[in-house]
Amino acid sequence: MVVTEMVSVEGMVRDNRKTMSMLRFRPEERPVSMQVFGRNPETLSEACRIVADAGADIVDINLGCPAKKIVSKSGGAALLKDVKLTESLFIAAVKAVRIPVSVKYRSGWDSESTNFIEIGKLAEGCGISMLTLHPRTRSSGFKGQADWSHIRTLKEAVSIPVIGNGDITSPQDAVDMIDQTRCDLVMIGRAAMGAPWIFRRVDHVLKGLPDPGEPGLETKISICLRFARLMIEDYGERPACFKMRKQLIWFTRGWKGISKYRPEMFTIESYDDIVGFFDRYMNCQEQMV
Numbered sequence: 001m002v003v004t005e006m007v008s009v010e011g012m013v014r015d016n017r018k019t020m021s022m023l024r025f026r027p028e029e030r031p032v033s034m035q036v037f038g039r040n041p042e043t044l045s046e047a048c049r050i051v052a053d054a055g056a057d058i059v060d061i062n063l064g065c066p067a068k069k070i071v072s073k074s075g076g077a078a079l080l081k082d083v084k085l086t087e088s089l090f091i092a093a094v095k096a097v098r099i100p101v102s103v104k105y106r107s108g109w110d111s112e113s114t115n116f117i118e119i120g121k122l123a124e125g126c127g128i129s130m131l132t133l134h135p136r137t138r139s140s141g142f143k144g145q146a147d148w149s150h151i152r153t154l155k156e157a158v159s160i161p162v163i164g165n166g167d168i169t170s171p172q173d174a175v176d177m178i179d180q181t182r183c184d185l186v187m188i189g190r191a192a193m194g195a196p197w198i199f200r201r202v203d204h205v206l207k208g209l210p211d212p213g214e215p216g217l218e219t220k221i222s223i224c225l226r227f228a229r230l231m232i233e234d235y236g237e238r239p240a241c242f243k244m245r246k247q248l249i250w251f252t253r254g255w256k257g258i259s260k261y262r263p264e265m266f267t268i269e270s271y272d273d274i275v276g277f278f279d280r281y282m283n284c285q286e287q288m289v
């Protein structure tokens with residue numbers, strides 16, 4: 001299952017063009033969950049209906065975003081501090097649509113106020129269908145280690161499916177998280193950036209098959225080029241290629257001698273530039289052999 005990045009409920013009800021473009025998906029991406037954020041129950045209801053009409057299989061409510069610009073408006077993880085408002089958001093969303101409503105959240109605002117069990121039980125009582133827990137607090141951001149024991153405690157406290165999330169970087173991590181927490185599913189974030197093959201690897205290992213491992217350089221390049229073509233379809237060549245600069249940094253992480261190609265990545269403006277960049281890198285590798 002794939003989840004969209006969080007989409008503003010305010011932007012959706014105002015029919016903001018950029019916001020609405022974030023709801024696009026391809027049929028082969030199903031099942032698709034669309035994540036929304038906001039703090040007004042009425043706006044959230046309307047946004048959930050828009051998401052359902054857009055064809056989402058699941059609507060997910062964000063209660064985990066730590067970003068200043070979101071929490072300063074009491075959205076994202078800030079909702080963890082306002083249980084009453086959170087309850088009315090859950091009720092409004094569940095009432096608004098027939099598709100399942102899920103919630104993604106953090107363990108609490110800070111280490112003194114971890115309330116993931118309270119929020120999890122509240123969600124279940126309001127008819128939320130599934131929970132994803134990233135067991136860090138808002139104040140810890142991405143620091144330290146995700147505390148997987150919270151996922152286990154949550155799993156024991158509720159009957160709805162629980163997705164475990166946080167610090168999975170290999171197929172073995174996924175196996176370990178399931179073993180240690182008994183979670184129903186795992187969610188992978190950062191480890192997929194520049195390495196989308198992680199999903200295939202985890203899928204194989206969870207099915208008891210051998211880990212296919214990291215693909216070779218040529219396969220990585222062809223995956224990255226396919227990614228660029230899909231981005232171009234969605235955004236147009238120039239905007240997509242600007243977005244690809246960041247992706248190229250991630251895709252080429254750890255490649256031998258890549259640092260001297262970094263400045264070139266920041267000049268990429270077209271699909272041909274990307275192809276040329278990889279050609280130059282590969283030629284140079286061949287000469288070194």
Ligand SMILES: Cc1cc2nc3c(=O)[nH]c(=O)nc-3n(C[C@H](O)[C@H](O)[C@H](O)COP(=O)(O)O)c2cc1C
Binds near residue numbers: 004006035168190
């Ligand atoms: C660049 C970036 C963007 C993210 N955007 C979202 C988002 O829109 N919604 C969300 O629920 N989590 C978002 N997250 C958090 C991840 O979904 C995930 O909870 C977190 O990265 C921990 O999982 P990981 O260790 O597998 O990365 C984002 C994380 C990163 C690094």
